Amino acid sequence: MRKIGLIVVLLLGMTGIGFVSAKLRKPDQQFVPHTIVYRFTEYDEAENPISTTIVVRRMSADGSWRHTVVGTDGSITHTSGKLAGEITSRKTDSNSPTHLGFSYYEAPGRNPAWISSDLQDFLMFTALRNDGTRFSKLEAVDISVL
Amino acid sequence: MTRKIQVALMVAGMMLAFSAGRVLAAECAYHQPSCNYRVSGCTPTGGSCAQHGGGTCYQEYGACCPGGDVDYSIFCAPSCDGSGGGPPCSN
Numbered sequence: 120m121r122k123i124g125l126i127v128v129l130l131l132g133m134t135g136i137g138f139v140s141a142k143l144r145k146p147d148q149q150f151v152p153h154t155i156v157y158r159f160t161e162y163d164e165a166e167n168p169i170s171t172t173i174v175v176r177r178m179s180a181d182g183s184w185r186h187t188v189v190g191t192d193g194s195i196t197h198t199s200g201k202l203a204g205e206i207t208s209r210k211t212d213s214n215s216p217t218h219l220g221f222s223y224y225e226a227p228g229r230n231p232a233w234i235s236s237d238l239q240d241f242l243m244f245t246a247l248r249n250d251g252t253r254f255s256k257l258e259a260v261d262i263s264v265l
Numbered sequence: 266m267t268r269k270i271q272v273a274l275m276v277a278g279m280m281l282a283f284s285a286g287r288v289l290a291a292e293c294a295y296h297q298p299s300c301n302y303r304v305s306g307c308t309p310t311g312g313s314c315a316q317h318g319g320g321t322c323y324q325e326y327g328a329c330c331p332g333g334d335v336d337y338s339i340f341c342a343p344s345c346d347g348s349g350g351g352p353p354c355s356n
Contacts (some may be wrong), residue, residue: 240305
């Protein structure tokens with residue numbers, strides 16, 4: 120009888136520990152689920168556009184993303200991954216510029232980029248070659264929050 | 266006659282060099298980032314990976330850590346899963 124009582128106490132104790140640890144566990148990073156349609160343009164050394172593709176980026180609340188890339192020839196390619204954390208802690212305000220209704224700030228550094236704090240995502244990214252000429256430009260042309 | 270052969274060889278050499286230049290230009294334009302970054306996304310880009318063991322030429326981009334810069338890399342790989350970007354950021 121005493122053994123059964125001990126087992127019951129142990130089980131209740133483990134239940135309590137499990138409950139508390141679940142409550143204290145840090146929740147997964149939450150992101151605003153959204154879809155961004157980008158126009159992705161590549162340039163030659165003279166900065167003439169040589170190709171344009173459409174990239175549909177879907178971002179989930181847990182930070183996982185998936186790109187569907189539609190080539191000019193109709194080909195479809197997929198890439199995917201998951202954000203390891205917030206891409207920026209910087210906040211925008213009412214004076215910040217907007218693009219497609221979302222405020223952004225211009226990232227410092229040599230590669231021009233617009234970053235939305237609210238979406239934790241790029242609205243524009245221009246990749247420059249080492250000589251400073253444009254290599255590619257990723258520019259949001261449509262954004263929808265899911 | 267010898268002069269004609271010399272000119273023909275020179276023209277052929279120039280055409281070969283031009284073709285080689287075009288092939289080199291079409292290669293995947295490898296690019297190393299100047300920082301470690303959190304990968305935000307990855308998109309296929311033009312350029313052949315035949316000289317790099319096959320695969321697809323990808324452009325990966327993200328925000329540097331620490332710091333607020335952004336950077337990118339270009340590489341050949343069988344797929345792009347966002348695991349690049351150098352050593353993981355500490356926070």
